Amino acid sequence: METLQLTNSKLTWLNGGVNHLDGGAMFGVVPKPLWIKKYPCNENNQIELRTDPILIQMNGVNLLIDAGIGNGKLTEKQKRNFGAQEEAKLEESLAKLGLSLHDIDYVLMTHLHFDHACGLTKPSGSEYVPVFPNAKIIVNQIEWNEIRQPNIRSKSTYWKENWEAIAWQVEVFEKEWSMGNIKLIHTGGHSDGHSIILIEDGGHTVLHMADIMPTHAHQNVLWVMAYDDYPMNSIAAKQKWLQYGLDRNAWFTFYHDAYYRAVKWDHEGKLTESVHRER
16 A cells, blocks of 8 residues: 655555546546557546545544445446446555555545445445444535435435434534644536645645546646536636646645556646556
């Protein structure tokens, strides 16, 4: 498992599963001859996208960024359509660190689309139960409202199986939630309630831009997904926070990237440091 050590906290990437989505949808209006140079696709035009939660260990507290694709949640048709070739192995990942699902204190949800939220619950008989029974689940108020009352477009990704069993664990915020040196900040864009995560720790800055910059290949502020509900909001937030990070020599971390866990860029956009994903 890849790690990133800061001054007072440590990030570890867990195995949350993988899916393969259409490259055209993931890069929106960007022509394939451009994005294919930065991120390869298979014969079906699908690109590999991890769904790997990031464990943050800080002062004895265990936090997760998002929850993975889960286990036993997808039908065979969904697995085929989403290219979900591997389900989560969170228990195994945590066990290697001497932890269990019961040791997670907080789950910081950037948003609640299925590929981020399926791992919050698991089937148990005819019901669903929480995967992290001792955790507080932090999510933006708009996002929480949306998953409970999805519209004609969003109902394909906001599923009751992912929220009903954990409703009692949810703690909502409007603009910002913080604990110690970690902040969850509402941006909108990809979804109306989408949020990013900022860690400022002893001279280190980490920005987790979630799905407004899902991979290193989405560095260009105009390269946003066709999946984004409010693409101009994605672009505005990406401009703001990318500049914020570049000015502070920040690490940019990824949940979906199949090649990099974290990168640093200079102001000219050149890669200066990276944490590669072991393949």
